[in-house]
Amino acid sequence: MDCSTFVLFGATGDLAKRKIIPALFELFLSQKLPTPFSIIGSSIIEYTDDVFHDHVKSSIDSFSHHSSSDPKMSDFLHLIRYCKVDVTKDLEYERLYSLIKAQETALHISENRLFYLSVAPQFFGVIVKKLQESKIVQTNGWKRLLIEKPFGHDVTSARDLNEKLSRVFDEEEIYRIDHYLGKPMVQNLETLEFANPVLQTLWNNEYIANVQITASEIVGVEKRAAYYEKAGAIRDMFQNHLLQLLMMFSMHFPNGFSAKNIRQEKRKVMEAVRPIKKEDVFKEVIRGQYGPGEINGEQVIGYKKEPGVDPSSTNDTFIAARLWIDDSLWKGVPFYIRTGKRMKEKSTRIVIEFKNTKYNKQTEPNLLEIGINPESEVSLQLNSRNPLKEGEIEPIHVDFTPEQRGIPEAYENILVDALEGDATFFAHWKEVELSWQLVQPILEAFEENLVPLHDYSSGSYGPKAAHILLEEDGFFWWSIDNKNEKEDIDKDG
Ligand SMILES: NC(=O)C1=CN([C@@H]2O[C@H](COP(=O)(O)OP(=O)(O)OC[C@H]3O[C@@H](n4cnc5c(N)ncnc54)[C@H](OP(=O)(O)O)[C@@H]3O)[C@@H](O)[C@H]2O)C=CC1
Numbered sequence: 001m002d003c004s005t006f007v008l009f010g011a012t013g014d015l016a017k018r019k020i021i022p023a024l025f026e027l028f029l030s031q032k033l034p035t036p037f038s039i040i041g042s043s044i045i046e047y048t049d050d051v052f053h054d055h056v057k058s059s060i061d062s063f064s065h066h067s068s069s070d071p072k073m074s075d076f077l078h079l080i081r082y083c084k085v086d087v088t089k090d091l092e093y094e095r096l097y098s099l100i101k102a103q104e105t106a107l108h109i110s111e112n113r114l115f116y117l118s119v120a121p122q123f124f125g126v127i128v129k130k131l132q133e134s135k136i137v138q139t140n141g142w143k144r145l146l147i148e149k150p151f152g153h154d155v156t157s158a159r160d161l162n163e164k165l166s167r168v169f170d171e172e173e174i175y176r177i178d179h180y181l182g183k184p185m186v187q188n189l190e191t192l193e194f195a196n197p198v199l200q201t202l203w204n205n206e207y208i209a210n211v212q213i214t215a216s217e218i219v220g221v222e223k224r225a226a227y228y229e230k231a232g233a234i235r236d237m238f239q240n241h242l243l244q245l246l247m248m249f250s251m252h253f254p255n256g257f258s259a260k261n262i263r264q265e266k267r268k269v270m271e272a273v274r275p276i277k278k279e280d281v282f283k284e285v286i287r288g289q290y291g292p293g294e295i296n297g298e299q300v301i302g303y304k305k306e307p308g309v310d311p312s313s314t315n316d317t318f319i320a321a322r323l324w325i326d327d328s329l330w331k332g333v334p335f336y337i338r339t340g341k342r343m344k345e346k347s348t349r350i351v352i353e354f355k356n357t358k359y360n361k362q363t364e365p366n367l368l369e370i371g372i373n374p375e376s377e378v379s380l381q382l383n384s385r386n387p388l389k390e391g392e393i394e395p396i397h398v399d400f401t402p403e404q405r406g407i408p409e410a411y412e413n414i415l416v417d418a419l420e421g422d423a424t425f426f427a428h429w430k431e432v433e434l435s436w437q438l439v440q441p442i443l444e445a446f447e448e449n450l451v452p453l454h455d456y457s458s459g460s461y462g463p464k465a466a467h468i469l470l471e472e473d474g475f476f477w478w479s480i481d482n483k484n485e486k487e488d489i490d491k492d493g
């Protein structure tokens with residue numbers, strides 16, 4: 001890994017505190033950061049290095065399993081300097097430039113510079129422009145841009161943002177973060193599929209009846225109403241994380257496992273997804289909004305009563321969709337995709353339902369369940385005779401749950417990959433653009449109220465309409481709480 005400078009814009013923000021700083025410390029402790037290495041934290045308020053170091057320590061105490069009294073803490077802080085930059089002001093970039101150069105000289109670091117934009121999206125374009133004007137990006141080494149979501153709020157704004165970034169950074173230098181791609185089980189999908197001939201043989205429309213991708217959450221909108229009211233589940237989760245899972249799952253065997261080849265295969269998936277016309281959205285997409293209900297024995301309020309939410313809001317906190325990939329592997333296989341807040345379980349998983357044999361009416365379909373979150377796990381449901389029940393056929397489960405302790409957190413993977421220059425698990429522009437193209441008619445149908453907004457109770461499996469979507473095809477959602485059972489929709493709102 002090349003020695004380099006890591007500039008973190010938004011270093012005092014929520015994401016930096018909860019994810020980025022703890023990930024950097026973890027990588028430092030496991031000696032996965034380059035040496036020498038310079039970290040420059042930056043935000044709008046003037047702090048001394050010492051005050052910023054206190055901020056770093058408090059982030060470690062609150063959001064990592066380490067403590068700021070760790071004996072290695074002072075070595076870690078030694079790498080970190082702070083620089084106030086109001087990102088909208090030209091002159092302030094000069095201070096940043098001076099500090100970058102001073103640290104490069106003092107620590108003998110080549111001019112390899114990585115800029116992490118962990119700031120509100122309205123600043124993405126301006127920062128990149130000013131990095132160019134201030135010549136900070138004119139280096140004798142490499143330059144890279146790590147950029148947080150959201151990447152635009154519709155297809156036009158995403159293209160506009162990309163155009164601004166492309167004036168300064170080449171596509172190979174832009175690392176668009178989708179933290180789901182940093183999750184260990186998502187990074188494992190290609191190995192599961194392509195390194196196991198047993199699975200690879202079955203990974204197609206001859207054997208698979210349907211695929212269900214769920215990202216359900218227990219949390220509600222929390223303190224993010226200002227952002228979420230404009231985003232909804234469709235922009236917050238569906239356009240990015242869920243479509244990335246779809247691409248990772250259904251890409252064809254690449255012509256070699258380079259970032260370029262894998263991303264090319266992912267792009268082909270999106271090109272093959274059947275577009276949904278605005279006037280057909282109501283048939284293929286269900287939107288919902290959580291009402292009050294009970295979660296873990298406690299009563300919780302509905303979305304419209306959440307602080308900062310418009311009491312007459314029609315924002316979606318749940319979305320389910322039926323998608324079709326019209327290519328040689330997947331033609332005829334429905335992909336059911338859903339995400340929602342305030343649901344019964346925190347669970348991100350992919351369930352693959354295989355076509356049943358004609359052996360016996362008692363047999364349940366084989367299911368392959370890939371757990372992504374909260375735990376990485378793989379479970380296969382098979383049919384077997386139970387000698388204790390007069391040879392009755394019943395499903396058995398072959399489960400694999402890897403040791404979870406020590407598995408790197410998504411942001412650790414993201415940082416290491418970006419520092420190494422490996423773009424495999426970042427979203428390429430074409431993937432992002434194709435995702436927005438697919439989502440655009442859905443956004444418009446929502447805006448024009450062409451799709452009913454279903455209520456669902458907090459603590460349920462989402463609106464009944466999402467279950468009817470599968471019933472239309474003779475299927476049902478397999479339980480999200482890892483029992484490989486049909487979901488109990490009586491508990492729905
Ligand atoms: N928080 C999360 O869980 C997630 C966030 N993201 C994305 O990450 C990015 C950051 O989010 P988050 O950390 O929540 O946002 P915050 O609002 O918590 O933090 C924003 C940061 O930007 C700084 N800032 C604000 N205005 C300026 C300015 N004019 N010049 C320089 N710095 C400024 C803030 O400084 P100060 O603290 O002094 O105000 C703060 O450090 C966003 O793009 C978001 O969409 C993505 C996934 C999850």
Ligand SMILES: O=C1O[C@H](COP(=O)(O)O)[C@@H](O)[C@H](O)[C@H]1O
Binds near residue numbers: 217237348
């Ligand atoms: O990007 C986001 O993801 C989280 C869910 O992430 P996970 O890793 O916990 O599954 C979601 O809560 C948030 O609304 C969204 O912005």
